Amino acid sequence: MNARPASSQIVQPARRIALEVITAVREDDAYANLLLPTKIARARLQTNDAALATELTYGTLRMRGYYDRVISLAAARPVEKIDPVVLDVLELAAHQLLGMRVATHAAVNESVELARLVSSRSATGFVNGVLRTITRSEPDEWRDRVIAEAKDADSRLAAEYSHPTWIIRAFRRSLAAAGVSPDALDDELRDLLEADNVPPRLGLVALPGLADRSQLTIAGRPTRRSPVGFSATGGDPSDIDEVKAGTVRVQDEGSQIAALALSRAATIAPGEKWLDLCAGPGGKSALLAAEARLGGAVLTANEPVPARAQLVRNALEAVPDPPEVWQLDGTTIGDAQPGSFDRILVDAPCTGLGALRRRPEARWRKSPRDVADLVQLQERLIDSAIEALRPGGILAYVTCSPHVAETRGQVAGALSRWGDRISALDTRSVVERISSDEGDEHDEQGQHHAIEPSQVQLWPHIDATDAMFIALFRKADEHR
Known part of the structure; x- marks a missing residue:
């Protein structure tokens, strides 16, 4: 046998x-x-x-x-x-x-x-x-039975769309704060949750001055808003020579827009000094470095965690004369280097609720208790960055989260703490100007539920990007 x-x-x-x-x-x-x-x-x-x-x-x-x-x-x-x-x-x-x-x-x-x-x-x-x-x-039938077990509307959505209830409630508040009407809120929330459960297309970025997306040997579709991005529609991206060389990188379109919002907020003056305060793992740093190089600016990247700092160095290798990478506590740089930089990106540590579609286990790892600690850290990083800005310098505050406390709350807090020493810029116009390079026709949804002109919130169900939040500030001139 x-x-x-x-x-x-x-x-x-x-x-x-x-x-x-x-x-x-x-x-x-x-x-x-x-x-x-x-x-x-x-x-x-x-x-x-x-x-x-x-x-x-x-x-x-x-x-x-x-x-x-x-x-x-x-x-x-x-x-x-x-x-x-x-x-x-x-x-x-x-x-x-x-x-x-x-x-x-x-x-x-x-x-x-x-x-x-x-x-x-x-x-x-x-x-x-x-x-x-x-x-x-x-x-x-199983869906109906599962939903029937839920006790309230948010619990039903949590069950049906496989999200923790606290995230459902956070998204509901975020959409309401973004201007979605009460009558449309439930449908909008369902659209967002459904988009969260669809694997995203692979996004790629051609680093400006180092690669041309129109010349790549892979089937791809230009992104709707980023002038340097495209979605791979066929083939293995790792086979592209430019990917092997690092001049084309995997990056969500939302992250591209966030980096470009800083680099293209104003004309670059040769000799400008830029800082990526929270640089790991290096995707936005690479794009900023390429943009800085074209305009004659100099980028410095900072990442305190050694392993992530090495990832940043790896990401920057493709850029000629790669930027220096620091390993400093970002909350101390403002005191150590006050008034030193013309532009600073604060891509702050956050809950990551805007990237749940690409990190499927992340929704089960976060808890409401995480928010308070992250909000405190974000505040300290924003304040440090403002200290490190030169008069007239520009700050981009970015999170991969739509949580109100990490987005609108941080903008309001910074403006309250700093008073007339900083001002909010028209972020919406900057993002629309970047997008207009693609000839994008902005309909009502294309306004990104813009809240106020000073803030842009991207959404998976509207923009087909991660839920990136972007806000631009300018530090007041000393002689105002």
Whole structure:
């Protein structure tokens, strides 16, 4: 009689790798976007299997809040009472059954084998039973049952769109503060949450003066608003010579607009000194460095965390005479170098709520308690940057978050603390001028829910970018 093959031989490599990454995210706080490519490369997965592993991993992490509710109903027990590694298997299977067009027998059978591989024999029966229960109802029926369990409107949205309830409420406040009318707010919020659950297109930036996006040997579509960006529509970007050389970089269009808002807020005078105060991992620094080089300005990048500082150096290698990289506490630079810089970017540490579509596990890692500490740090960085600005200098405050406390609140706070020593610039006009390079016709939605002219909030569901917030300030002239 032939011996039964080992579970590791029965399970498709893409599923095994996806489970390994999902478990590492839960147990070790690993970053899926860093770990998954490494595992795919080591396993030498072919294109189709690599794509499957990617969808299994990101899709499961993104929708695990919803899947946990389904699993709890199917298992008739809270997910907190399920062995965590078994729950990982169930979540992975739920994504295949409810979120993908995977054959039922393949999803169930391979998930049972995964359970055999990572847990006890008894777990296989439990996994099989739960998954068979899930298959007895259509996805829409499970959706209705999950929503019916919720107690209020925001809890229903949290369940349906797989976001923590506190993030739903933060987004609701952000949209309302951005001028969305009460009648339109629920529909707008649904559009935002839906966009958060759609993987973004790969955005690329051609560094000005170093690469020309019209000459690249890859299928791509020019971005709507950034004059130096494009979305890859075919091929592997890592095969592009310019990507290998570092003159073309992976970067979301929203991040490009944020950097260009500073570099193109005013005509560059040769000899200007620029500072990227919170530079890691270096994407905006590279774009600013290229812009500075064309205008005769000099950029300095600062990143206090050594590993991230090295990433900044790597990002800047493609720029001739790469900018200097400091490793200083950004909150102290204002005291150490007062009145030293003509332009400063404060791309402040934030909750990252604006990038949930590209970092699917991030929504489960943040909590409301994080906001207060981050807001304090943001205030200190803004104040340090204003101290470091020369009279007449320009500050760009940027966050990858639409949270009111990190955006409108910080603008109001800075203007209150500094009084007539700073003024808010017309950020909206700057962004529209950048976008007009593309001949972009701005409709009502294209105004980015601009709030006041001094602030621009980009949105995934409107602009197809991360939810970047941008506000420009000018420091008063000493002789005013």
